[in-house]
Amino acid sequence: MKAYIIANGTFPKKKFLINELKNAPFVIVCDGAIKHIDRLNIRVDVIIGDLDSIDKKLKEKYFKKIVYVPDQMSNDLSKAFYYGLNLGFDEFIILGATGKREDHTLGNISLLLLYTKSCKNIIMKSDYGEFEVVKTPCKISSVKGQQISIFCFDSRIKISSKNLKYPLKELSLPLLASATLNEALEDNFYIRTNKICELLIYKKYL
Amino acid sequence: MKAYIIANGTFPKKKFLINELKNAPFVIVCDGAIKHIDRLNIRVDVIIGDLDSIDKKLKEKYFKKIVYVPDQMSNDLSKAFYYGLNLGFDEFIILGATGKREDHTLGNISLLLLYTKSCKNIIMKSDYGEFEVVKTPCKISSVKGQQISIFCFDSRIKISSKNLKYPLKELSLPLLASATLNEALEDNFYIRTNKICELLIYKKYL
Known part of the structure; x- marks a missing residue:
């Protein structure tokens, strides 16, 4: 509901x-x-x-x-x-x-x-866009070419991605700015982390 | 300069x-x-x-x-x-x-x-207001009645305050929302923490 x-x-x-x-x-x-x-x-x-x-x-x-x-x-x-x-x-x-x-x-x-x-x-x-909370690992719907930012509030988490223009490889995010301004290469992308956690995903509207 | x-x-x-x-x-x-x-x-x-x-x-x-x-x-x-x-x-x-x-x-x-x-x-x-970075412990200039928000990006830090309407007492801030919407009681207020750190202070313009 x-x-x-x-x-x-x-x-x-x-x-x-x-x-x-x-x-x-x-x-x-x-x-x-x-x-x-x-x-x-x-x-x-x-x-x-x-x-x-x-x-x-x-x-x-x-x-x-x-x-x-x-x-x-x-x-x-x-x-x-x-x-x-x-x-x-x-x-x-x-x-x-x-x-x-x-x-x-x-x-x-x-x-x-x-x-x-x-x-x-x-x-x-x-x-301008929308925020959603995702639980890792996850597949996230997107539009090819859509700008994507990922926010993690725990700098100990290490993040990897698939289908993003600037791939994250076991990357920790010390600042909220650390994984902004990425781009979806397909109509979905994948995020996994070294430890199950919740991340904030921002998708800019096209 | x-x-x-x-x-x-x-x-x-x-x-x-x-x-x-x-x-x-x-x-x-x-x-x-x-x-x-x-x-x-x-x-x-x-x-x-x-x-x-x-x-x-x-x-x-x-x-x-x-x-x-x-x-x-x-x-x-x-x-x-x-x-x-x-x-x-x-x-x-x-x-x-x-x-x-x-x-x-x-x-x-x-x-x-x-x-x-x-x-x-x-x-x-x-x-609407301004952000500044302060290093604890510190005295921060304000205007009596001015709305103040405190942001800490490390939830292990414990924060105490003086001269704020809703005093912080050894308080950790698990969310960025945890210490928003406070108010200065004087033309300055004080922040100290259990460990020296940098905090983000927001002062809403009157």
Whole structure:
């Protein structure tokens, strides 16, 4: 069961993402991000957060959909994710979680590695590309020529690849920049590591 | 000696950043980012990169300033940084290195931890806030009420703080999200760790 989460970063402009959202089976909106959903006349199921960034008029308009969660120890994205999880959703597409404040962007991307432990599938999309979490060893779908970046948060892991333009051979990644800007040579590529682990894969949209 | 580097992500709009750039002592521009500098009539000293994203007319206009570096194993930001370093600069302000593609954003931010090893001071600024690298233990200047995020790329490090709204007490940060969204209680705050290390500090602009 799939839910969409709309965070309050940069809202996507790409038509295919807006269309995807219009056809979403369930939409959870973080706080102030409701302004975009309202403007586009997209059906919303829940609005969640500490409600510090939602417009007063929209608060009134959507008051039946609002779930107020004031917890200061969690961000709105996490509130939305765990709310969806409790409703029984196990697949998530997150939009609007990047752009604007860079500390939010860094934090939100890293949270995918936490969320993935409790659900089946989670993808974060923006106008530029998408992040997914993979468990090694794995085959990852791609498009020939698509730009690919691999992120590993444990510099002790050694990574090897197949079907990438710049092959990784037992390579550890001391920096997040270490395996960016690669390219898929086929409609899928393979990653294996010296120890089973979770990696963050970024695919730039063509 | 301070140099400004303009990367080809989201160019800043904030007036104080544009003014800072207009008064910059030395400006190194990454490739296609010259379009912003040209538009604002800012003096440029060097344009560097593999020149895959620079407009043809601008290439002709600025041909005397162009340094062509085709190296595929390095990104344009790194080419600009090491070029500046070789010229003798030891302080760097980076603009335009975030926004747009999230893999570039992640990679560029992490590169600060590499660059800091060869220079005196490096700060990455955007319309939203700025990243700096600090070596612990340290006192960090801030503004009372300013939002602060702390990023540590080694989950074995334990961090303590003083003058932050949500104090860290021997806290390790398993995720980049673990110490985001804090707040300075005074015009400076203190960080210490169980082992000397480098941390990335983000200060949101007020």
